[in-house]
Amino acid sequence: MAPVHTSTAPASDGATVPSESRGAALGNLVRRPETGALIGTLSVFVFFAIFGGSQFLSAGGTASWLNVAAELGIIAIPVGLLMISGELDLSVGSVLASSSMTLAIVSGHWGAPVGLGILLALGLGLLTGFLNGLLVTRTGVPSFVVTLATNFGLAGLTLGLSRVITGTTSVAIDPGSPAKELFGTLLANKFEVAIFWWIGVVLVVGWMLHASRYGNWILAVGGDTVSARATGIPVPKVKIALFMGSALGAALVGVIQTLLYNSAQVANGQAFVFNSIIAVVIGGVLLTGGYGSVVGVVLGTLTFAIVQQGIYYTGWNSDWASLILGILLLAAVLMNNTFRKMALSYAPKRKA
Amino acid sequence: MSTKRTWVRTGLATMAAATLLLVSACNSGSSSSTGTDDEATTASGGGAGGVDIYVVGGKSDDPFWSRVKRGAEDAAKVAESTGGSVTWLGPQNYDNLGPDAAKLIDTAVSNGADVVVGPDWVPEAEDAAFKRVVDKGIPLFIYNSGGLEAADSVGALNYIGSDDHEAGVAGGEYLGEQGVQHVLCVNTLPGAANSEARCAGLAEGVEGSGGEAEQLPMPSSSFGNPTAVSQGIKAALLKDDTVDAVVTIGTGDADAAASAIEQAELGDRVSLGTFDLDETQLSRIKDGTQLFAIDQQPYMQGYLAVSMANSYVLYGIELPQRPLLTGPAIIDGSNVESAIAGAEAGVR
Numbered sequence: 044m045a046p047v048h049t050s051t052a053p054a055s056d057g058a059t060v061p062s063e064s065r066g067a068a069l070g071n072l073v074r075r076p077e078t079g080a081l082i083g084t085l086s087v088f089v090f091f092a093i094f095g096g097s098q099f100l101s102a103g104g105t106a107s108w109l110n111v112a113a114e115l116g117i118i119a120i121p122v123g124l125l126m127i128s129g130e131l132d133l134s135v136g137s138v139l140a141s142s143s144m145t146l147a148i149v150s151g152h153w154g155a156p157v158g159l160g161i162l163l164a165l166g167l168g169l170l171t172g173f174l175n176g177l178l179v180t181r182t183g184v185p186s187f188v189v190t191l192a193t194n195f196g197l198a199g200l201t202l203g204l205s206r207v208i209t210g211t212t213s214v215a216i217d218p219g220s221p222a223k224e225l226f227g228t229l230l231a232n233k234f235e236v237a238i239f240w241w242i243g244v245v246l247v248v249g250w251m252l253h254a255s256r257y258g259n260w261i262l263a264v265g266g267d268t269v270s271a272r273a274t275g276i277p278v279p280k281v282k283i284a285l286f287m288g289s290a291l292g293a294a295l296v297g298v299i300q301t302l303l304y305n306s307a308q309v310a311n312g313q314a315f316v317f318n319s320i321i322a323v324v325i326g327g328v329l330l331t332g333g334y335g336s337v338v339g340v341v342l343g344t345l346t347f348a349i350v351q352q353g354i355y356y357t358g359w360n361s362d363w364a365s366l367i368l369g370i371l372l373l374a375a376v377l378m379n380n381t382f383r384k385m386a387l388s389y390a391p392k393r394k395a
Numbered sequence: 396m397s398t399k400r401t402w403v404r405t406g407l408a409t410m411a412a413a414t415l416l417l418v419s420a421c422n423s424g425s426s427s428s429t430g431t432d433d434e435a436t437t438a439s440g441g442g443a444g445g446v447d448i449y450v451v452g453g454k455s456d457d458p459f460w461s462r463v464k465r466g467a468e469d470a471a472k473v474a475e476s477t478g479g480s481v482t483w484l485g486p487q488n489y490d491n492l493g494p495d496a497a498k499l500i501d502t503a504v505s506n507g508a509d510v511v512v513g514p515d516w517v518p519e520a521e522d523a524a525f526k527r528v529v530d531k532g533i534p535l536f537i538y539n540s541g542g543l544e545a546a547d548s549v550g551a552l553n554y555i556g557s558d559d560h561e562a563g564v565a566g567g568e569y570l571g572e573q574g575v576q577h578v579l580c581v582n583t584l585p586g587a588a589n590s591e592a593r594c595a596g597l598a599e600g601v602e603g604s605g606g607e608a609e610q611l612p613m614p615s616s617s618f619g620n621p622t623a624v625s626q627g628i629k630a631a632l633l634k635d636d637t638v639d640a641v642v643t644i645g646t647g648d649a650d651a652a653a654s655a656i657e658q659a660e661l662g663d664r665v666s667l668g669t670f671d672l673d674e675t676q677l678s679r680i681k682d683g684t685q686l687f688a689i690d691q692q693p694y695m696q697g698y699l700a701v702s703m704a705n706s707y708v709l710y711g712i713e714l715p716q717r718p719l720l721t722g723p724a725i726i727d728g729s730n731v732e733s734a735i736a737g738a739e740a741g742v743r
Contacts, residue, residue: 103659106658111626310619
């Protein structure tokens with residue numbers, strides 16, 4: 044999420060706002076790229092509101108999926124941005140694990156101030172993202188392979204170092220104030236502060252993608268790299284910044300989970316690799332890049348979290364949860380394709 | 396033309412070498428992180444009468460296996476003192492566990508093992524490899540999983556470890572004594588033989604005192620994400636207000652369950668227990684927010700298996716206890732202090 048350029052050229056005019064049809068009529072709603080994702084979120088919510096009973100709708104029930112969505116969303120938003128630019132990041136699992144182990148070892152095992160541990164954990168994330176970006180832009184190796192490699196490499200490094208340093212693979216930490224309140228506490232004993240971090244990420248990234256010129260750059264890079272370069276967009280810098288963003292998101296969730304559960308474990312985090320991609324795809328982002336929105340990713344994340352947690356409120360055997368997720372993923376992508384076609388094929392010929 | 400081909404070949408060779416380096420780096424990271432293993436392996440190359448022990452084990456990044464490995468490493472010091480060596484072979488991941496373990500067993504044989512120690516996780520896949528060990532006249536010990544049945548069927552000398560079903564029964568009986576009636580067994584690895592046996596044993600133990608236990612299976616998309624596990628448990632507790640105890644199959648899940656009970660504000664009604672043990676469980680048991688932990692004492696599995704392998708090959712020593720059980724041990728408020736000391740050393 045570091046700005047691509049420090050030179051702050053004014054880009055506030057509405058002229059640079061991409062794919063935004065202001066003052067759109069209600070009929071145009073179906074042509075918005077997020078419409079498919081919105082229908083998905085609403086239908087799973089209604090579904091579980093009916094079958095999940097009053098507990099699902101209670102504050103505790105709402106917190107159930109909101110907490111899960113917040114942590115997933117902090118990773119899924121920057122991962123979505125990266126996917127819009129045409130790249131994948133499969134290293135978020137190991138970044139999460141290494142960031143949480145870094146914090147636990149520095150501040151829990153060695154007893155350094157928690158602030159220092161958090162800075163190092165986030166710094167490690169940024170460094171990994173920088174390396175990912177550099178490798179992808181310099182070598183031309185697909186990001187799928189590069190980030191898969193860093194996911195394994197970093198997992199091995201985290202494991203090896205934590206065993207050499209602490210002798211174990213799960214390290215306890217007693218964060219204390221104010222780090223606990225800022226990152227890992229429960230408001231009203233139910234809602235994670237991660238929700239506010241998520242909102243913050245949504246606002247910042249939403250502004251970047253939809254209201255700043257960087258958003259145009261990202262969409263252009265994902266749409267057609269060659270043309271993007273020809274028009275003067277610094278493609279490598281944009282990509283490196285985006286890789287750093289997704290790694291920073293993963294590192295932040297690592298910090299949040301460590302401070303929330305007062306411990307770090309080497310094996311944590313790998314579920315986020317595919318869950319973040321699922322959330323982004325349900326949210327209508329094209330796997331090939333060049334198309335997608337922050338609102339869509341937010342909706343995709345909510346849909347995923349509601350399905351994953353809602354099943355426990357139905358009282359049904361949760362053996363079936365993965366099946367429902369699989370069906371949902373397929374249905375969401377098919378629906379998104381339909382709405383994307385409608386959105387893209389719409390040409391304002393009949394303009395009044 | 397020929398120079399071009401040479402270049403290509405050099406490039407390929409470099410890449411292959413780099414890949415090998417990477418793989419071996421991963422190996423040394425996850426399976427034999429201590430330098431002593433490697434030194435011992437080379438030192439024993441001369442065959443100065445020492446015993447070359449090959450131990451097949453789990454990924455050492457799960458907290459449990461790091462303790463098994465710690466026990467094996469401590470016992471290795473004795474083997475090394477007589478010129479022997481202990482080599483740890485572990486899979487990179489658990490995605491293809493049976494076939495991977497079978498390959499590791501074959502690797503141990505082809506590396507010239509004097510004795511092999513291995514867990515029988517997936518008998519269908521591994522037993523053929525274990526039989527090849529026995530057919531070559533190499534002594535074999537089964538540990539950690541499989542039980543005495545597996546040891547007997549492949550012709551191993553003994554089984555060292557815990558029995559998941561027995562551990563579950565012990566936990567269930569303990570809960571029964573505490574007056575618990577309705578237990579939720581949280582299973583984050585549904586379908587795995589050992590986690591199913593734990594939950595089944597738990598149910599049997601609780602039923603002995605008139606209670607009941609049911610399983611809460613969690614999909615793989617929750618594995619390794621404490622928030623998803625925690626919110627799932629919270630939902631199940633809110634859904635069914637007769638549940639008065641939650642038992643998890645591992646320590647990471649227990650951390651998530653503790654948070655779930657706190658968020659549901661059910662600390663007075665629901666007590667928490669877990670299979671396996673780590674520092675965080677111990678501190679919760681100490682301050683009273685967790686009732687107990689069922690320990691299979693993994694350190695002793697590695698320690699005893701390697702010790703027995705070494706002393707059998709060197710001196711023909713066999714113990715009368717078959718199987719040689721390392722657990723279950725119930726850790727609760729009464730014995731938590733000494734367990735804390737062990738955890739600080741990375742042993743418990």
